[in-house]
Amino acid sequence: MKGKKAVFYISLAFSLFLISLGVFIPKQVEKFSTTSLSFIYNNLGWFILGSVFVFFAFCMYVGLSKFGHIRLGEDSDRPEYKTATWVGMLFSASIGISLVFWGVAEPVSYYIDPPFGKGSSEESAKLAMQFVYLHWGVSAWACYALVGVSLAFFQYRKKLPASLSSVFYPLVGDKIRGKFGKTIDIIVILSIVIGIATSLGFGTLQVNSGVNVLWGLPVNFSVQIFIVLAVTLIYVGSTVSGLQGAMKHLSNLNMLLAFALLGLILFLGPTQSIFKIFFQGVGDYAQNFIGMSFRTEPYNDGSWIASWTLFYFGWWIAWAPLVGSFVARISKGRTIKEFMMGAVFIPVVGSFFWFAVMGGSAIHLIQIDGATELANAVSTDVTSALFKFFEYFPMSAFLSILAMVLVLVFFITSANSAVFVLGMISENGNPNPKTRTKIIWGAVIAGISIVLIVTGGLQGLQSALVAAAVPLSVMMLVMCYSTYKGLNNELILMKSSEREGKEHVIDLEAQQTRKEA
Template sequence: MNEATQTTNRPVFFISAGVILLFVLLSALFTKQVGSMFTMLQGWIVANFGWFYVLATAGFLFFVFFLFFSSYGLVRLGQNDEEPEYSYATWFAMLFSAGMGIGLLFYGVAEPILHYTAPLVSQPGTTDAAREAMELAFFHWGLHAWAIYIVVGLSLAYFAYRHDLPLTIRSTLYPLLGRRIYGPAGDAVEILAVFGTLFGVATSLGLGVMQINAGLNYLGLLPESTANQIWLIAGITILATVSVVTGLDRGMRRLSEINLGLALALLLFVFFAGPTIFLLSSFVQSLGHYAQTLLGMSFRTTPFQGIEWQASWTMFYWGWWISWSPFVGMFIARISRGRTIREFIGGALFAPTLLTFFWFIVFGNTALHMEIFGPGGISAAVADSVPTAIFAMLDRLPWPLISSTLATLVVATFFITSSDSASLVIDIMTTNGNPNPPVITRVFWATTEGVVAAVLLLAGGLQALQTAAVTTALPFSFVMILMCWSLMRGLSIENKRGAFRAAATSPATLAPAEEPETEDTAQIGDWRTQLQTLIGRQRPSRGHTDTETCRPRIRRFMDEEVDPAFKRLAAELQRNGRGVQVDRHPFQATLVVLREGNEEFTYTLRGRTYRRMPFAFPELRGSAGEPTCMAEILLRGGTVSETPLEGFTRDQIIQNFLAEYAKWMGW
């Protein structure tokens, strides 16, 4: 437990765990009372904050569209010359697997059928009701859901990769809170994110286990009951824990590959075994109708129809997506380093949305086609038990036993990977952004997710799951609004400081001081005054390299230029209340700025040798053996720039340090 206690953010971990365990205890002891409380709480939130959820979610979508079409879309999530880590195909596949999972299997058939039998506007059981059913399914699972994920994911990626802040929710509010993100205010943000993620994932796990039980019942293996669902949660949580212990590559990666393959196989089977031409035709029509009605649906609050429909559908989904957003947002941030903001939004908004729409067309419209033109009976099965919807539809296609077994396996593997990856994300939030948190705490959170899903099923089934999502999302939706404000502030400040970025990437162009400085000069506008205006904020790391050539020139550069520059900077930083560490190697020097004992900023200069390539440039054959000696500037995020040793003076080193420090501390 020593490793866990060293890395854990104790206030976040113990407050989150304590409140959640108290909830579990009260739900176990007072199940009926907690169930009644859930019903009252959902009604109160929908009645008083339904308009807010609708307005906020529409605002997130328009905010994302604004960033996509604005000049900020060119900003890269990382260094300006950084390349993406994954190809487009791999990146799209991971985006889709992160966003929906179990929910698509649970609602892919059930939601269109439920809207068809009880539409909001149309007459039940008509072709208009079928059209409206797909319109509503697209609305609930489309652009709004992914815009919510993008707000969180983009904020995390921007502040982590562009400005080297820790990959935690609190970092997204740095322009607004400053160093207070490391105090109670930051802890409160992380606690809200932990609550939202855990209850959002528990909602998915509860839906998943209900569907697994329905599948096993269809296969004649296990009757449907709450008790059996609790046992299934226990068994699958154990499997998720095994996946946690075996590690990210051996466990979660392989399971993710398996469930994506199984889900694709199931999708293609239904597409070709069902009414294929009808599905393609309805896909085109539904896309057009969605685009036509998007604006009106985005602001619909149903004030004249009452709150029941809104509570069961739109409010539940908006709450579910918001509560999932720390989990999905952190995941897509981790796989998107090196993308521009426009690439990030385009990939995370449009590609997964189109795949989700195709899923609903294949499963939902196959069921509607059966209901309207075929044998029917699916609406009756859904009315009897929502989790059985997909199995009722598969039963009317060829090889129902095989396809139903496949569907059950897909839900089970999605269950395991959701629990595993969510426990990792929660653990990252409770360990100050540690990307590799201790296994023991990940096991704790994986187990807790299963326990919370179990008590929610005991306390009210689907109603309790919906209420948990809506309730925990309410406070985090305010955090997301602050994220939008903070991201815009960070982008606008960086845009205003473009001159600093240009100077930092071209150190050789910095003009030297007009006259030599002495240690007691402190005139207005000199580098010491610039430094004093910067003092104020955050953190980085190191690298080491040796060179085989240019050694004499690099040693002389380090002794005559770098050492004196670092000495003058260290003295002035200490005079302004900062701690300083200088790490000196023969061909590399690192200056670390400390604030209250914590690493705030790191600046490294190292010598490198480059040789010309005569096979690529024949005109240089005569000087092929001549090396070029370069000074390489490194920050926490990697190499920033390079410049020839000759002419890079101590004054230019100081100015370059100030430029990078200003870029880092600009907020």
């Protein structure tokens, strides 16, 4: 595993191998990953739940403790992006496309089939928002923030390569530049490639459903492949143009479109109910956070927890290397306290309000207005749920078009950030990877997305990605200790520098006094 390009070539070979498996033996891949996933849920679900809570506790500790004032960079550095743009990029690069996909479908699914109790009832409506907030709340963003703050600290403060292996420097020293570091980087690259490919596959299916509802275009492989190829050309082009340009403008566009869609549904929908749902959901979530975070259902089969909570927590862990690496890239100059408060809590409030507007309105339509057809649509096909939901509002065609544009822009920015991060890691932490490298990874992601769609292997590799959450959890737990050790050493250095500075000032004053005498 020698050479500067070893990480790139080995991870590329593994990615192409995955494409080959998806082409030639898709059923076996799906069966293996599903079996692995079932084993993990039955035997290691408690470990995933416990790990995510540790990540959240660690983020709060470093943000609010003595480490909080340490700046991610030199003491003279200041944030590269304005806070509004920074938050927009956080959303765009991480869960934006998933919010659009699940905004209506997930709350309605929980309303129909709650974790416990009777479905389609007042109690299940409350539980629906409560568990949606658990799955999209601080637990998810703590996974991203842990990787982000660790990498940003070692990259900008300690001047190590922009690679996840750098985080382990306090434990292994210069081995991060050898086989150990390269192995870590290859694992991270593979998790990013599979994760972004499966998400783009879901995005493609939703866009295909949208154009089917609006213009009658068929839901088939040809349309889906065309969507993937068209979007690939756009996101590769925007990535090549550079982070400062394309990503900044696309992220700002994302936020404007999202606010426009939210504002319209808030105005046209049950406005008072939406605000009540939002505050009720936040209160229920805060009150039951500990219990829900550790809920394993040991006295029954635990199928609901396995299908939803464990799946989501595993999904966030698997996405953490990608989102955390990108968040680190855009967070230079912020203090750790500012980073944690912004990266953990601000996006959570936005996510909660999104689900209150979309999912809350959908539940209101079903429970109060009797829109049982919407519930049936969610049960039948989650990819079309959003567009069926818009049919209950004025200007439904305009809302559907706006939502599709939002999905596409989120689609582009998610892939954009993934290609950029893949380029950085595969070039040994180069913060400005070569155009050729980014184009190759863009093509690989498109190829895997197409293979997954055509072979029907989306669910299989999605399961494989969540199965990867177990080794990634172990790596992130070690990362907590390594980051703590690095921050502690940094405080010692800072205090030592302060003492030396004070002693130097005292010496100068003494010299001046002697001269005057």
